Amino acid sequence: MKLVIAVLVAAGLAAGACTKPPDTAATGAGGMPKLRCVGAGASLNQGVPQLMDTAKLDEKNGVDVEYKALGTSSATQVAGVLGGDYDCAAPATTAAFAAIGKGSDLTIVGGINKGASILAIRKDAARKSGVAADAPMAERIKALKGLKIVTAAAGSGNQELLVLLLKHYGLDPKKDVTITGVTEASAIVGGLRQGRFDAGFYGSGVMEANIASGEAQLWASVPRGDMKEVFGDAVTSVIIMRRSYAEKNPDVVRKLSAALAATSRQVAEDPEGSGAQLRQGWFPQISEEVWKLTWEQGRLSFPADGKFPRTSFDAVAKLVPAEVRNGLEYEKAVDPRARG
Numbered sequence: 001m002k003l004v005i006a007v008l009v010a011a012g013l014a015a016g017a018c019t020k021p022p023d024t025a026a027t028g029a030g031g032m033p034k035l036r037c038v039g040a041g042a043s044l045n046q047g048v049p050q051l052m053d054t055a056k057l058d059e060k061n062g063v064d065v066e067y068k069a070l071g072t073s074s075a076t077q078v079a080g081v082l083g084g085d086y087d088c089a090a091p092a093t094t095a096a097f098a099a100i101g102k103g104s105d106l107t108i109v110g111g112i113n114k115g116a117s118i119l120a121i122r123k124d125a126a127r128k129s130g131v132a133a134d135a136p137m138a139e140r141i142k143a144l145k146g147l148k149i150v151t152a153a154a155g156s157g158n159q160e161l162l163v164l165l166l167k168h169y170g171l172d173p174k175k176d177v178t179i180t181g182v183t184e185a186s187a188i189v190g191g192l193r194q195g196r197f198d199a200g201f202y203g204s205g206v207m208e209a210n211i212a213s214g215e216a217q218l219w220a221s222v223p224r225g226d227m228k229e230v231f232g233d234a235v236t237s238v239i240i241m242r243r244s245y246a247e248k249n250p251d252v253v254r255k256l257s258a259a260l261a262a263t264s265r266q267v268a269e270d271p272e273g274s275g276a277q278l279r280q281g282w283f284p285q286i287s288e289e290v291w292k293l294t295w296e297q298g299r300l301s302f303p304a305d306g307k308f309p310r311t312s313f314d315a316v317a318k319l320v321p322a323e324v325r326n327g328l329e330y331e332k333a334v335d336p337r338a339r340g
Contacts, residue, residue: 023248025087028064033252035065037239038077039090041185043203044298045157045237048112048306049090051274052263054281061259063252069282071183075155081106081240088241088256092157093316096240101320101327105242109253109335110260111308113237115222116301117158119165120207121147122216125198133217137226140219141169145176147198150188153181157236161222162201164319168230192216204298205283212290223300234315235308246335257337260306267302275299309340 028034039046049067052058058065065088070076074091078099081089090112100106121144126133129143144166152158159181163173173179180197182188185206191197192210199219200207210216220226222236239260246253267274275295283291313330330339 023242023245025245025249025252028066029059030064032059032062032064033249033255035063035087035252035256036085037065037067037088037090038070038080038086039067040074040077040152040156040203041069041071043185043205044116044294044301045113045203046090047116047278047298048260048263048302049239050282051267051278052259054277055263055266055274057262057266058256058259061255061262063255063259065256065259071153073153073155073183074157078104078106078240081242087245088239090237090239092160093234093236093238093312094157094160094320095155096238097316097320097328097333098324100333101324103327105244106240107243107246107335108238108308108333109241109246109338110239110257110306111235111237111303111312111338112239112260112306113235114301114303115161115227115231115234115236116204116298117161117201117222117236118204118207118218118297119199119201119220120192120211120216121199121219122192122195122197122210123214126217126219133219137220137229138169141165141171144199145171148178148180148196149199149201150180150182150191150197151201153183156181158202161231161236165201165227165230204301205286205294208290208293208297209286211293212287221297223297231319232315233311234319235303235312236316238308241335243335250337253335253337257306264302264304264306267299268304271295271299305340306338307340308334308338311340 025033053067074095077089077091080086131139131143151162166173188200189209279291317325
């Protein structure tokens with residue numbers, strides 16, 4: 001978290017040295033307001049904005065969202081919004097809190113994921129540990145001691161959540177395991193396949209390839225509820241904007257909120273069709289077998305209404321350092337249209 005804060009502070013200073021980002025919505029398709037939005041790479045932690053883009057549910061609700069997937073770092077996304085390169089972003093909630101808690105000009109305008117991350121372990125490492133995949137969660141996590149674990153880059157939500165998970169069950173992330181952060185999801189699949197890593201922690205849509213090929217097995221799943229003791233009812237990924245932009249463009253925020261809600265509603269009402277659309281738009285290279293595993297886990301992580309209620313705010317606040325938590329206030333951190 002300290003690294004995340006350092007990156008965001010530097011980004012804020014850089015943004016302050018530049019021309020102030022515009023607070024007037026640009027015009028997109030059909031005269032609709034346009035939002036340039038950035039998210040992480042293709043995993044189901046970003047499933048809601050990905051599906052919204054593919055199904056054109058943004059345009060159906062009166063806003064043109066130009067969604068772009070960029071790397072794995074939430075800190076980079078936040079910096080892009082603060083610097084004016086993007087109008088909104090879809091970072092991990094912990095990264096958003098790190099910036100908001102330090103007084104950045106940011107607000108949360110939607111909740112998009114309750115956690116689609118899974119923990120997979122190579123089968124040889126699992127056998128060596130002597131622990132079964134259905135053992136109590138504490139035993140499964142303690143079995144990671146001494147292993148090399150791959151996840152997203154420093155500053156990402158996945159790495160932050162992995163560190164919190166390890167600490168919760170008594171492991172020291174710096175001494176008891178070796179964590180490697182990568183910027184490309186393909187490096188996770190390849191590294192596990194080649195034996196360079198013993199385990200991985202990332203959003204659904206990546207390591208299912210290793211599971212389907214028999215190299216690894218599912219060890220724990222956030223969407224399945226295995227880690228509820230750690231993360232509670234936290235919404236772990238959100239949509240953020242500059243607060244000044246949201247305040248001057250309330251109708252744009254309202255339309256975006258409606259589009260997020262419509263996306264979650266479509267998944268609930270037509271999971272099979274929604275899964276097919278998402279696969280076609282963002283995961284075309286994934287085989288039917290791998291996609292089945294991916295969608296089975298990932299779709300469970302989509303919030304029902306695209307909101308970020310106080311219960312989720314409180315759950316995430318418990319996960320961040322006091323230096324961040326002390327600077328947070330629900331009414332200031334969350335736009336009125338996003339409150340549950």
